[in-house]
Amino acid sequence: MRRHRQSEPNERCALTIHVQPRSHPALVLNADFRPLSYYPLSLWSWQDAIKAVFMDRVNIVQHYDVEVHSPTFVMRLPSVVSLKTYVKPSRQPAFTRFNVFLRDRFQCQYCGSDEDLTFDHLVPRARGGQTTWENVLTACSPCNLRKGHKSLREAGMHPMHLPWRPTVHDLHDAGRHFPPNFLHESWMDYLYWDTELEP
Numbered sequence: 001m002r003r004h005r006q007s008e009p010n011e012r013c014a015l016t017i018h019v020q021p022r023s024h025p026a027l028v029l030n031a032d033f034r035p036l037s038y039y040p041l042s043l044w045s046w047q048d049a050i051k052a053v054f055m056d057r058v059n060i061v062q063h064y065d066v067e068v069h070s071p072t073f074v075m076r077l078p079s080v081v082s083l084k085t086y087v088k089p090s091r092q093p094a095f096t097r098f099n100v101f102l103r104d105r106f107q108c109q110y111c112g113s114d115e116d117l118t119f120d121h122l123v124p125r126a127r128g129g130q131t132t133w134e135n136v137l138t139a140c141s142p143c144n145l146r147k148g149h150k151s152l153r154e155a156g157m158h159p160m161h162l163p164w165r166p167t168v169h170d171l172h173d174a175g176r177h178f179p180p181n182f183l184h185e186s187w188m189d190y191l192y193w194d195t196e197l198e199p
Ligand SMILES: [Zn+2]
Pocket: 108, 109, 110, 111, 112, 113, 139, 140, 141, 142, 143, 144
């Protein structure tokens, strides 16, 4: 059973994953001390993290310098927790708006712009095009408008890359160029290290 709550996919066109540092999220590691997921980064609210501690599902690995007080206990908020039971990680990255942007490196696939980004259906929806990894790509609004309901040939437009289904590894590669805007220092030991060791 997977009980982890993941951060919301980024709904806006921005280069950063929005993590609220003041909400003191806990980075959730699998029992092998790798993050449970990278995209999105596995984070729990401090409330969920504490619940999991009391349910004996996780070990506390690191703390914030912040305490919560209740009538019966005082506890430092965990900044990193690890699951006691190993969960098989998903091999498929989630199909989210953020991950599509990340795959396409936050660039319009038609003109290369990194502003005013939205999504384009290669085969337009009006013609039965699906919202899938293989048919959705990052486009700026002007290119998206220009293409409209036309096919690539009709529009005379050529994407840099045809959309594809990325692996976690692909996103990891892309993610190193677009790190989240807030990473607590206690998370650093658990992020990115596995790719840096690759030849
Ligand atoms: Zn464009």
